[in-house]
Amino acid sequence: AQSVTQLGSHVSVSEGALVLLRCNYSSSVPPYLFWYVQYPNQGLQLLLKYTSAATLVKGINGFEAEFKKSETSFHLTKPSAHMSDAAEYFCAVIRSGGSYIPTFGRGTSLIVHP
Amino acid sequence: EPEVTQTPSHQVTQMGQEVILRCVPISNHLYFYWYRQILGQKVEFLVSFYNNEISEKSEIFDDQFSVERPDGSNFTLKIRSTKLEDSAMYFCASRPGQGNGANVLTFGAGSRLTVL
Secondary structure, eight states: OOEEEOSOSEEEEETTSOEEEOOEEEOSSOEEEEEEEEOTTSOEEEEEEEOSSOSEEEOGGGOEEEEEGGGTEEEEEESSOOGGGOEEEEEEEEETTSOOOOEEOOOEEEEEEO | OOOOEEEOSEEEEOTTOOEEEEEEOOTTOOEEEEEEEOTTSOEEEEEEEETTEEEEEOTTOOTTEEEEOOSSSOEEEEEOSOOGGGOEEEEEEEEOSSSTTTTOOEEOOOEEEEEO
């Protein structure tokens, strides 16, 4: 079975600071990994995905994530936070070769201070 | 941009009542899903649906729950005899199943269910 752990239910940064949201996964086979974002009163929107191609994945809104097999991690980063980045972020994993049913983490709420 | 539409956005019901949550997936998508998120907890998989039948379900999806695709556009989740612990945000999602983005789920905004 696959699972993801998101460390920190809340992350607070100042506008312009680096954003780092952590995600560690467990999977018995090479996984597909995703980051979704949820803005208030909206659905889950795909930020980026890793599907065994390049280990550094670039997504929308300046976000990127790096797949590190040795650390079983897929942390989400953005060099400079913007007020509009304030949202809930979810990491998800799909077991490659299996049914395409994402398993989600608890989510991390990103708070951006002026 | 095509989107998944869910109604109602918020429903309040009395314990023991039946509720139906409705979803309109993206029109050319073949796979449909329901997830739920109890406040402060993980987004949990409930059920997936393909070719007019359930393809997978979690242990949460017991006899209290059912899904239906009554016509070519709607995908519904019925919860019978609601309990307090059914209070959650319910998300519908769909994916194409073929072509570009075949395995990427598109989610709706969610339906918040409050059971009193």
